Amino acid sequence: MTKTEYLNQLRKYLKRLPKADYENAMEHFTEYFEDVGAEKEQKIMEELGTPKEAAAELLKNLLREDLKDTKGEEKKKELYFEEQGNMLDFTKKTTGSIRRKVWISCLAIMAAPIALPLALTAVACLLVIGLCLCCVLLMIGALSLSTVLISAKLLLRGLVAIPYSISGAGAIIGMGILGAGLGILFWILAIFFYQWTKKVYLYFIQKIAERKVRSYE
């Protein structure tokens, strides 16, 4: 394999990285090959292994160093607070970096030298769990909506019944208001559930990726 072929194949595996990481990595390896010189090229390619192996190793180590990098996170926090000073915006940005880590974890899992079916199964499981969580969320949301609708109808019925029986109307209106309250509570529950599961889900993916990465050391 020639240097150019090797680099092109490596490029193929690294292309899914976030743009900055991808460009920096390719730049580093291209320069590395150039500095090594034509005679040692083969030796370097042997040392690195196949482009696929080199990419897997690279992704695994990028993830590992990223997870260890607490100083970099602090720095980003400092810089961010200097510029914006807004907590809400910052939490959005950190989920961005969590998303990046999760993405690199997925890439690392896919590139790891385990059987392809196993990797696909792992990703499929993650997706299915995600779907289940979405269903539960939808369910709570639907519950909340239906409760509110029923309560609205009860309220109307109660109002209409006032001329016939004050106590009866009172009871129905009361149930309507109770239902509306419950509906709103369910909605708040749905919001909390969403935020909580999102955090737990991403945390889980990170842990799995970490363990997969550690099992190769």
Add this chain to the structure above:
Amino acid sequence: MYYPISALLIECLILSVVEVQDSYGYEISQTVKLVSDIKESTLYPILRKLENSGYLMAYTQEFQGRKRKYYSITEEGKEQLAFLKKEWIFYRDTIDGIINHRTK
């Protein structure tokens, strides 16, 4: 070399190389490889992390008609290196002490 080197110690080595004079990827890699047969796919992420943490700063410079990425150490990098050196000396001396039966 018989004993493996941890990634943390490699950080110390990288910073040491760059402390005296700015250096580029291949040169840093060659020095580190004197003492560890680490793969480039392992070394590069460490370099990247040092840059992200603010201990290294990278810039491009022309060399013999092509571009090359050079790394230089930052003020924070120098502080970190001082810390890492201190830790290394303590580590090395303790091990030496045990090997030479000076410590219990």
